[in-house]
Amino acid sequence: MNILFVASEGVPFVKTGGLADVIGSLPIELRNHGIDIRVVLPKYGMTAPELCKKMSVQKCFAVTMGWRYQYCSVLEAKQDGITYYFIGNEYCFNRSELYGYKDDVERFAFFSKAVLKSLPYLDFKPQVIHAHDWQSGLLSVFLKNHHSRDRFYRDIRTVFTVHNLYHKGLFPKEYLEDLLELDPALFSIDGIEFYGQLSFLKGGLVFSDYITTVSPTYAQEIKTSYYEEKLEGLLQKRSNRLKGIINGIDYSRYNPATDPNIFVQYTNSMSAKAENKIQLQEMLNLPKDKKIPVIAFIGHLVEHKGLELITGALKDILVKDVQLVFLGTGSWKYESYLQQVARHFPDKISVNIQLNDSLARKIYAGADIFIRPSKFEPCGLSQMIAMRYGTIPLVRETGGLRDTVTPFNQLTGEGNGFSFKNYNPQDMFNTICQALECFKDKETWKVIAKNAQAEDFSWKGPAQEYIDIYRGLLEEKAGYCWDGFDYVRKEGAYKIS
Ligand code: GLC
Numbered sequence: 001m002n003i004l005f006v007a008s009e010g011v012p013f014v015k016t017g018g019l020a021d022v023i024g025s026l027p028i029e030l031r032n033h034g035i036d037i038r039v040v041l042p043k044y045g046m047t048a049p050e051l052c053k054k055m056s057v058q059k060c061f062a063v064t065m066g067w068r069y070q071y072c073s074v075l076e077a078k079q080d081g082i083t084y085y086f087i088g089n090e091y092c093f094n095r096s097e098l099y100g101y102k103d104d105v106e107r108f109a110f111f112s113k114a115v116l117k118s119l120p121y122l123d124f125k126p127q128v129i130h131a132h133d134w135q136s137g138l139l140s141v142f143l144k145n146h147h148s149r150d151r152f153y154r155d156i157r158t159v160f161t162v163h164n165l166y167h168k169g170l171f172p173k174e175y176l177e178d179l180l181e182l183d184p185a186l187f188s189i190d191g192i193e194f195y196g197q198l199s200f201l202k203g204g205l206v207f208s209d210y211i212t213t214v215s216p217t218y219a220q221e222i223k224t225s226y227y228e229e230k231l232e233g234l235l236q237k238r239s240n241r242l243k244g245i246i247n248g249i250d251y252s253r254y255n256p257a258t259d260p261n262i263f264v265q266y267t268n269s270m271s272a273k274a275e276n277k278i279q280l281q282e283m284l285n286l287p288k289d290k291k292i293p294v295i296a297f298i299g300h301l302v303e304h305k306g307l308e309l310i311t312g313a314l315k316d317i318l319v320k321d322v323q324l325v326f327l328g329t330g331s332w333k334y335e336s337y338l339q340q341v342a343r344h345f346p347d348k349i350s351v352n353i354q355l356n357d358s359l360a361r362k363i364y365a366g367a368d369i370f371i372r373p374s375k376f377e378p379c380g381l382s383q384m385i386a387m388r389y390g391t392i393p394l395v396r397e398t399g400g401l402r403d404t405v406t407p408f409n410q411l412t413g414e415g416n417g418f419s420f421k422n423y424n425p426q427d428m429f430n431t432i433c434q435a436l437e438c439f440k441d442k443e444t445w446k447v448i449a450k451n452a453q454a455e456d457f458s459w460k461g462p463a464q465e466y467i468d469i470y471r472g473l474l475e476e477k478a479g480y481c482w483d484g485f486d487y488v489r490k491e492g493a494y495k496i497s
Pocket of ligand 1: 017018019022163164214247377378379380381400
């Protein structure tokens, strides 16, 4: 089976968030299942020079963007045994950031167009193109609207994975005809219109043959109005083409027994973990004491990751005998507030406003509790990494957090963490108190840590679920056609052949 991943970031080439971890690890497991999987990414200017050196140019051609031409080079490199292709264009991608430019509409429309245009030049024809998030949302729109009559393209099936419905890729409608060269009829509720603007994400949701998202709970949540994303009607309509598949983590990259970044390697030894804690405390200038529970937050310091709850309950938490460690960057409001509190309580809080993978791993290894009280969380990878390092997650029951963390039950000894339901600081604080009580009893804590480390968050099972979807799409009988929402027997508006 030939599958092509299309995404805007992937480890080790470029990363801003969890999407990159998925793109850097799921293909390896798919390949282990016998899939010929390849990945296309933009070639960004900030990719590390040693990785750029591996790339060789395969082909150059022009892509039309309305009345203009943009040149495009396709490069190729092997990484972890996977073939990667890169779409090169200095104007679009040689910049200091990945996203957030005024012309993102052009940059990522170009990316999807260029990927499709490059296919006949590659020595590989995908049967399924699997696109990720808004940046590649237009791919299925272009495939169905620009290439549906072309023999080469017409049997290619598409899967679209939503890693976060919050980012919709919204742009002014003026670009529809001029830049994107799409039919004005698509500016409608059944097309890619979203409250007066164009949405790349909606394009992926409407025109892809199958939609997945990154946890079963999130797949249910986005069909309701709870998070006010205003796409629940469409997702309900397409619910027979929507599945939540939990993400995995790369077990070889995140392994406390071999991780060279941590102070002392370990499998499940509590004393080695305590040694990591002492050295972490020393490094972060916190009092060295293995009896004081260390609560860590690693991730974007933004509201929807639950910073509102943490800052709301901070004064109560600080009364407790705990140490808090923060690592990440985010909104100025939370960065500056936390730094200010840290100046007042240097013995209790360490705030590290940086992206630092090596320090992150030291914290995963040295902390006792990993906190992630998100407002919404499509999947979340950090709580899984924490568990792999024997650090107990404390989360809000939403999305993938709900699917991976089972609250500890004192009576049965089951459960791998702590969780609360309502999005408010008091409920979170009560759960912290409950966790701190358990922490006092070494034996209880050992049981929870053992349960957490025993979980299998590898890609094995999820990869098989993706393969079942690909297979299903390829087996769909000829004679069905696309009606804008589903394959139906009757003649439809967007007939494929
Ligand atoms: C996004 C989501 C996160 C998910 C990740 C990978 O960053 O916010 O919850 O784990 O994508 O799918």
